[in-house]
Amino acid sequence: MNKFDLEERLIKFSVSIIEIVRAMPNGRVGSHLAGQLVRSGTSVSLNYGEAQSGESRKDFIHKMKISLKELRETLICLKIIDQSGLYLKTEQMGLLQKENDELISIFVKSIETAQNNLHKTYNSKIRSFSNR
Numbered sequence: 001m002n003k004f005d006l007e008e009r010l011i012k013f014s015v016s017i018i019e020i021v022r023a024m025p026n027g028r029v030g031s032h033l034a035g036q037l038v039r040s041g042t043s044v045s046l047n048y049g050e051a052q053s054g055e056s057r058k059d060f061i062h063k064m065k066i067s068l069k070e071l072r073e074t075l076i077c078l079k080i081i082d083q084s085g086l087y088l089k090t091e092q093m094g095l096l097q098k099e100n101d102e103l104i105s106i107f108v109k110s111i112e113t114a115q116n117n118l119h120k121t122y123n124s125k126i127r128s129f130s131n132r
Contacts, residue, residue: 006106010045013103016096017041017074024086033081040073044103057118061111068107075100
């Protein structure tokens, strides 16, 4: 998957989050969880955009980790909303939770790959320096 495909997938995910929030009840609990969900569920896309402009590989990894944290928070919030019955379209909720799980897996792997590449670069520089 290239970065533009992932970016579009994240935007669609954020739009789905907004659609769920719009359909939730406006009572005290619904408003609280809706606010939490819209913050974490939309920040994933925004933080990914920032990661793409990272100033360094370390900065990229840091911003990807922030996105991963937001995805995990979003998943827990979706589960609370689902199990409490605040959103009644269970099929849509199930699909969104599945997408959330898949995005978590993608981010875990991307972070792992970036960290491995960072270590390889670091080790290569150390070997080059010690051979002088």
